[in-house]
Amino acid sequence: MSRVTQRASELALDETTVTALRAALKTTADEVVQAIIDEVPSYANALSGSMGGTIRRAVRTALGHYLDLASGNATGGDAGDAAYELGRGEVRDGRSMDALLSAYRVGARVAWRCLAAGAVPAGLPAAEVAKFAELTFAYIDELSAASAAGHADELAARGRAHERRLEHLAREILAGVSPDVLLASAQRAGWQPPDSLTAVLLPAAQARPAYRALDPSTLVLDDLPDATGVLLVPDADRSHLLRRLTDRTAVVGPARPWTRASASYARAVRARSLSSDIRDTEDHLPELVLSADADAFADLRARALAPLRTLPVATARRLEETLRAWLLHQGRRDEVAAALFVHPQTVRYRMSQLRELFPDLASPHRVLELTLAVGLRAS
Template identity: 80%
Template sequence: MSNAMRRATELALDEKTVAAIRAVLKTTADEVVRAIITEVPSYANALSGRMGGTIRRAVRTALGHYLDLAGGTGGGADASDAAYELGRGEVRDGRSMDALLSAYRVGARVAWRGLAAGAVPAGLAAAEVAKFAELTFAYIDELSAASAAGHADELAARGLAHERHLEQLARDLLAGASGEVLLTSAGRANWQPPSTMTVVLLPAFQARPAYRLLDPSTLVLDDLPDSTGVLLVPDGDRPHLLRQLIGRNAVVGPSRPWMRASASYERAVRARSLSPEIRDTEEHLAALVLSADPDAYADLRARVLAPLLELPATSARRLEETLRAWLLHHGRREEVAAALFVHPQTVRYRMGQLRDLFPDLGSPQRVLELTLAVGLPSTEG
């Protein structure tokens, strides 16, 4: 049994008293509304026009239910349901629960004054006045609690819906959806598009903790395949972002216009597949370029390095390493030797072998092709 219902069972209002109170309900309701307008600024505008009429009817209905309760004819459940919906409506109108609770406090005071003014002259015994007051405030407390529950439930529902809209926007961005779709998703999520976005890949269990360190407008997904999490960071300062991600297994893609966030995502995915050691994709552009088309790169190596295929695998691998160092160090023998940890004479000998295998080693086109072909260390053998 609710507190208000228990108080009602302790109060015996006769028909004469009930009739006297009912006669002042409309006047009391109007006084309640005027007091709320005066004392609770959040309702100064809300209680005008059609909305004002709706709320006035709600106040009269609540008081009517209260009188039914006081007279022993029920009404509490209907009033609680209405109060619950009122709490939900406050969220839709953008008002906090504090404002509604203030209105309830003002309403309780004014309602008690008005109802008592009708009950006491009607002969309500002094011993019953205190019970009547207790019932009034217990009833208001229950309405307040019902409204608070409605307010909290609506906030939770809206928060969940908002989170789902943000997640859908993130999925649309990663999928490379059209500009029209992205603008619709952003509007539905009430998300202000930035100029650029940077995609970060990291383990799913690290996604939410990392997200809390970043810009609040960051989008997050932590339910992608392979236990992968994704952060889409708006207008991020790259050095600062990299510092924030220290200690996490993150791969940071390039910054791209927000509608092209999928390009940042795709590069981060490729970088992660290329090497688990890559953190900043901008530091590995050459490797990413050379690995962009694996079949084409394999064909290039097979054609350009064909002379090495005639040699034993160990010799071929050693000459390829020498050729790579020679190209990187522009033929400076001492530097090549230092990079390979061999004697300069060894470099000279190996380069003699390479010139026999590649007679046109000095031509610009051959240098370009060989540089590309040996740009990534061989994984063969």
């Protein structure tokens, strides 16, 4: 406490004055505590019972250190450490720094009144009273600063710990761990589970900025592989969410029950692997279905369209386009012709060729196979 030490070096109370002030320490501490109870509502109940006794002893200790300083016998470091821990404790007790600073202001006023009332009759020269006052208020300022530092450090530590617990929960959700494990992690993180979560993939650098515009209960990770970030948005209004992400390079998965949100994340990842142009996975369900098992889809296409492979490439391509249009338009010849920009008679001719290549073209199973086989290119 350099400023306090400097003030103390300018004032050396004589032994008679110090003895008189020490004799009144308990009374002074009691008056300080009572004034805080009366004037600072946050402490009205906190200073009763055993807690009140602890605080009274702490006030007496601080006043004792102060008198050691004033008499040139101490540095005040212990009192500063105690004030720092007091600030940390206020966070644990759920009180703001404003309440503690108010208590310090009240305590400084009452302590000075009591100390002055004891020092002057003990013979403190009038010229020294001003220095005594300056030392008193400088000492309280130093204690306030130490408590503020402790309060801020505790808040920061708690914030970091809370953020780590939320990130741990997000990783468990993406990994698809059991609901019981997820619920326990949510409770440890102090996170209220929603009904659903919607996964949003976006570049890692955009994750935190985007998060600030969303529900504060959103879970966020920005350190996934390939510089990817993910947001897990609770109970999202989908259209509102998409509008919020208009200026972001985002892929929005489906809403899923929060314990199964890994499925939303998996779909968003797969959609991004299909195309960099996909934003809303709900708009691309056919592609996602048909690409769910790429090998199976390739086998299906090869088998279903095998008859076309016997033809010249150009012919096969024209007939596949015609087959696709015929399936999409449910055999309505004029609509097929319009889609292909050809005459209806051309459609009739090509369809007669296709019926020779696919004799069971009217079979529901064959129609299903062919629809799937040509569907991805059609969507």
